[in-house]
Amino acid sequence: MEIWPAIDLRFGKPVRLRQGDYDRQTTFGDDPVEFAQRWKNAGARRLHLVDLDAARGDDPTLNREAVKRIVAATNLQCELGGGVRDEASIESLLALGIDRLVVGSAALKQPDWFAKMCDTYPGRLAAGIDARGGMVATDGWLETSTTPAVDLAKDLRNRTDKIAAIIYTDIARDGMMSGPNFEGLIEMAAATDIPLVASGGVTTIDDVRKLVQIEMPAAIVGRSIYDGVMQLEEVLDAAGDR
Template identity: 70%
Template sequence: MEIWPAIDLRRGRCVRLQQGDYDRETVFGDDPAAIAKQWVDAGAKRLHLVDLDAARGDDPSQNLAAVRSIIESIDVPCQLGGGVRDEDTIETLLALGLARLVVGSAALKQPAWFAEMCDAHPGKLAAGIDARNGMVATDGWLETSSTPAITLAQDLRARTQNIAAVIYTDIAKDGMLQGPNLEGLIEMANATDIPLVASGGVTTMADVQALVDAEMPAAIIGRALYDGHLDLAAVLELAND
């Protein structure tokens, strides 16, 4: 199972939010590149970056500088999500050297466009499907749609074979250190043949083992690494990443 340590960026700093709430923010560092290097030195083979400002339409300039610094300071693939909603943004971000982009709100609101972009950039775009009570949440998790998460995944697969992955996040679990929604993840994994990246709530080695046992292709881990609940080297060994 692939392990993607998360680096969430807001105003150029590394932070974590609880359940996507911008008012429940913890700052973990002012130098995201140093944190990226820390995870890579611990054995990480890939990183998951999130532009929290772009996700809700705020100025992403400080975060873009941080992303550029991260890419320049390490030599592992990085994927970025948050605010990827148009072709110009896709072109700009891929030109920075990012290996993959995560498209969230636009994949729900413009599925035909998203499929077109996947076909134009095979293997470079993943769908970020964030769910609240099984329904897709959008716009930095500020809005909840009437579309079931599984329905969206199935629709996207029907439109394109070039989608790289689905990053599936249960908002109720994200940043809460309460374990992942394993039942929901398994249901999503069985819904399509798109590689699934589990996100949200991974807190203990038992959680990691449960995901391995469920044959999840990949998992993103955030707050548990920062709070010391999980040791990245041990996680990587267990996941055999």
């Protein structure tokens, strides 16, 4: 199972939110490159980056600079999500050296456009499906739609076969150290043949082992490795991602 350590960015600094709430933020120092290097030194081969400012329409300049520095400093495979809503942003972000972009709100609101972009940039775009109570949440998790997450996954798969992955996040679990929503992940994995990335709530080594047991292709780890509940080296070993 692939492990993607997360680095969430706000005003150029590494932070973590609880359940996507911008008012429940913990800031981890000033320089996200330090964490990128730490995760690389622990054995990580890839990084999951999130531009929290762009996700809700704020100025992403500081985060873009941070992303450029992370890519240059680590030379790891990086994916980036947050505010990817038009082709111009896709082109500019890929030009930074990002390997894969995560498209969230626009995949729900403009599915034809997203499918076209997947066909234009095959294997470079992942759908970020974030769910609150099983329904897709959008706009930096500030809005909740009436579309079931599983239905969106099926619809996108019917439109294109060039989607790189689905990053599936249960917002209720994100940053809460309460374990993933295994039932939701199993349901989502069964819905399509798109590679699935588990996100939100991966807290213990037992969580990692269970994800491996249910044959999850990949998982994102965040707060637990920042708080020291898990060591990234242990996570990579349990996942077989060496």
